[in-house]
Amino acid sequence: MEDQLEALLAEQAHTQCTNNQLQVTSVNLERTRCSLRLEKKQIILLRRKVARFPGHLTHAVELATDKALAAVRVTTAFHLKEKGVITESARHMIRELVILNVPVNNISSVILVVAEAMGMDVNGSLHKRSVGRIVLEGLVAAKNQIVEEGSRADGITLSGDGTTHKGTNYESRNFYMNLDLSHVRRFLGVHSAPNHTSEQQLVGWQALIEDLYKTYNASPRGKHAACDERELPAKVTGMTSDHANDQKKLHDLVKKWKLTCDREIRGEKAKILLVGDEHLAAVLEAQSVQAIAELGGTQKWDAMSGAERTRWNKTILKRVSCKLGEEAFEALPDEEKRHTNLFVSGYCCMHKELNAVKGGNSCMAAAWTKLGLTPPVLLMNKDNTATTEAGTSGAQERAVEISEGGGVKATQLAGTLFKNKDDKKGYQDNLRIFFEASSAVGAPVRFPDTSNTQYQSHCEVAAELLVHLDLYIKFLDFSRDKKTKRNFNNMEVNVRRALHDVPTLTELCALVLYSQSISHPYLRQVRGHDVESDNHLDLGPLHSRLKSHIQHVIDNPSLLLAADASYKCGALDGKPWEHPEVFYAIHRLAPRLPALKDITVEFFSGALDTWGKFTTEFAQDGVISTLTSDEKQRAWMRTTNDDNEGALGSFRGSARRAPTMTVHQYNARTMTKINSTIPYMKTNFTPVDYAYSQAGAHIIDGSGLERKRKMEQAADDERVVAEKRRKDGEKQEKETVKQEKLQALKPIEQITELSSLTVVELDLYLDLHRQSDRSIPLKSKLPRKAAKLQALEDAIARGRHVESSSTTGEQVQGDGSLPEEAPGSERL
Incomplete structure (x- = not known):
């Protein structure tokens, strides 16, 4: 029984446990079901969220983009002004735009267009008057830059040139700052001048240097460390220009100016050391006595006004400085004296070549008569042509006398006809179209320009005419037949006649042979790729080799005219011909040109003579030949005067495009550009320097410089x-x-009376007879009394002959005297 009870209790316990487990499991199952339902809902929500994600992403990107753009617009807005004042960055930009030839009136528009393209806003506005003043700030800065950089140079070489524009003289000036192997150009601007005399050019240099140093010394930099305006001319070691006599005289004046400045600086240093010294007092007294003597004595000195006396006192002190400076100079070692006095004159190689061609052409033109050959046909203008056809014999002789012919005249007319500087005259594009349509060429031809002054233009025209000789004749005929009346005008007749004339073609060939063998090889060396580093002072051997090569051609013309002639022996540099096709064209024409050899030799002979005259600076006993390598670096100069030639050409072009632009505005733009003034300002200027430039620009803008220039x-x-x-x-x-x-004067009755006349009386009688007898030589041709006597006797004899042949009944008396004159008549 107990066993059953225990078994029943165990079973109940087991059942209870199982029920509990089932209950727990049921609860867990319900929880799992709830969790599953929640997960399913979450999955649905996530699926919906994922479906909405692209839209959220696009919206987020749009919001981020809008915020970023808004931030960019805020941070990249360009402010022209800060607190109403144009910023320095904006000023630099404006100067850069003006240098790039953006018109002043368009500066604001250009800034706005560029800013809009970059997505930027521009805050502030500009007035064209402000732009003009900002440009002038660059001029003030450029003056400071020149003085500051010039003070660091070992040597300075000057260069200049002049031209006229609308009747006014203008001078361009540059200098190179030489420091070791560095040679930096600084453009000093273009300035008007009353005339082009050597003295006036020196005055222009002195006034320019004075203005540069005056501007610098008034600046914050100058107040901190002032510079003496005499320091720059004292550093001048040479000058280059063309070969005109006024330039040679200017070189002498500049050298004298250099030495004077050097002696004054040395003298003033010596005066400081000699304060209280008896020698200083003695020199001062001597110079004072000399000045008073020049004025005419102490009475005139005492009678002078205070201003005049002050001026003379300054002159005396200046002379004292020069005297003491000369003494200090003489005490220097010879090597230092040479270093101080170094001054070298150089002359533009382009002008040498130009004059050599002119010399060759002159000799060639005279050779036809000299050699007894038929000269080139005369290419007369329309009036002279009409005169020779219908005028009197005297007028015809005069028309022939003043008319010209030859190769250069032909190239002048061809340039006027085929490429006139007035684009409404001449053939212009008709020629280009004709050549492009021609099967012989098939490309447009750019005819060389002889209407404007350009180096080698006549030689280039000669080459062009010879290469396409038949085609140019064909073009002239074609152009005639296009006209309504089918006829040539006078210029076309002349050009066509020249292209058929053997002597004219011979001269064209001589021009081309010279240019191909001498001119182009020479110019390749003096204007080659190393032109910025080539030193004019190193060109002595080149010119010796050039003259030697010309002599070789004169001695052996077959170097150019032989059938197997080659550039290896014919060209100065032994390099291929500049235009091989024209060389071959000449050889094709040579059998038809019997005088080609003689005329070529005459041209080269004339060129050689001219080269000798224009290369005197490289003489064996000249200054250049004695220079050391260091001295050549101190006196470094360019091989040509292109800096000034180009500056004057640019100025004339600018004056045509902007005729109301002032000279100082033009200089501000060109000096800022050429001298790299803007980088100098960005690197060296402080706010105080910028403020000074702005103040200086206002002064220049309101000073009426242009009116003062015109009034001067x-x-x-x-x-x-x-x-x-x-x-x-x-x-x-x-x-x-x-x-x-x-x-x-009394009439001379007897020839024997002449011997008693003095030289003065003889001159008077000769002047009397010269009024009716132009064949009497000038006084300069009659230096001696005997010659004057003979000339007067001959004049009297000619006068009697005319009177006896033109006046009926008037006979010369047997004693040689003239018959009595009718009352009221005059005798010469």
Whole structure:
């Protein structure tokens, strides 16, 4: 029984446990079901969220983009002004745009267009007056830059050139700062001048240097460390220009200016050391005595005004400085004296070549008569042509006398006809189209320009005409047949006649042979790829080799004219011909040109003579030949004067495009550009320097410099006219006195009376006879009394012959005297 009870209790316990487990399991199952339902809902929610994600992502990207763009617009907005003042970054940008030839009126528009393309906003505005002043700030900075950089140079070489524009003289000036192997160009601007005399050019240099140093010394940099304006000319070691006589004289004046400045600087240093010294007092006294003597004595000195006396005192002190400076210089070692006095004159290689061609052409033109050959046909203008056809014999002779012919005349006319500087005249594009359509060429031809002054243009035209000789003749005929009346005008007749004329073609060939063998090889060396580093002072061997090569051609013309002639022996540099096709064209024409050899030799001979005259600076006993390598670096100069030639050409072009632009505005733009002034400002300027430049620009803009310049020109014109009128008056007065003396002369009755006349009386009688007899030589041709006597006897004899042949009944008496004159008649 107990066992059953225990078994029953165990079973109940087991059942209870099982029920409990079932209950727990049921609860867990329900929880699992709930959890599963929740997971299913979460999955559904996640699926919906995933479905919405692309839209959320797009929206988020759009929001982020909008925020980023908004931030960019805020941070990249360009501010032209800060607190109403144009910023320095904006000022630099404006100067850069102006240098790039953006018109002043378009500066604001260009800035806005560029900013819009970059997604930027521009805050602030500009006025064209502000732009003009900002450009002038560059001029002030450029002046400071030149002085500051020039003070560091070992040597300075000057260069200049002049031209006229609308009747006014303009001068361009540059210098190179030489420091070791570095040679940096600094452009000093283009300035007007009353005239082009050597003295006036020196005055221009001195005024320019004075203005540069005045501007610098007034600046914050100059106040911190002032510079003496005499330091720059004292550092000048040479000058280059063309070969004109006024330039050679200018070189001498600049050298004298250099030495004077050097001696003054040395003298002032010596005065400081000699304060209280008896020698200083003695020099001062001597210079004072000399000045008073020049004025005419102590009475005139005492009578001078205070201002005049002050001026003379400055002159005396300057002379004292020069005297002491000369003494200090003489005490230097010879090597230092040479270093101080170094000054080298150089002359443009392009002008050498130009004049050599002119010399060769002149000799060639005279060779036809010299050799007894038929000269080139005369290419007369329309009036002279009409005169030779219908004029009197005297007029015909005059028309022939003043008319020209030859190769250069032909190239001038061809340039005027085929490429006139006026694009409304000449053939212009008709020629280009004709050549492009021609099967012989098939490409447009750019005819060389002889209407404007360009180096080698006539030689280039000669080459072009010879290469396409038949085609140019065909073009002229074609152009004639296009006209309504089917005829040539006078210029076309002349060009066509020249292209058929054997002597003219011979001269064209001589021009081309010279240019191919000498000119182009020479120019390749003086204007080659190393032109910025080539030193003019190193060209002595080149010019010696050039003259030697010309002599070889003269001695052996077959170097160019032989059938197997080659550039290896014919060209100066032994390199291929510049235009091989024209060389072959000449050889094709050579059998038809019997005088080609002689005329070529004459051209080269004339060129050689000219080269000798224009290369004197490289003489064996000249300054250049004695220079050391270090001295050549200190006096480094360019091989050509292209800096100034180009500056003047740019100025003329600018004046045509913007005729109202002032000279100082033009200089501000070009000096800022050429001298790299903007990088200099960014690197070296402080806010104080920028402020000074702005103030200086305002002063320049309001100073009326352009009007002052014009008034100075007008004043000089008045002075010149007054001086010429004074001279004319003196000349007329002398002529009146002379005529009175001539009228008072007594008639010469006997030839024997001449021997008793003085030289003065002989001159008067010769002047009397010269009024009706122009064949009497000038006084300069009759230096001795015997020659004057003979000339007067001959004149009297000619006068008697005319009178006896033109006056009926008037006979010369047997004693050689003239018959009595009728009352009221005059005798010469």
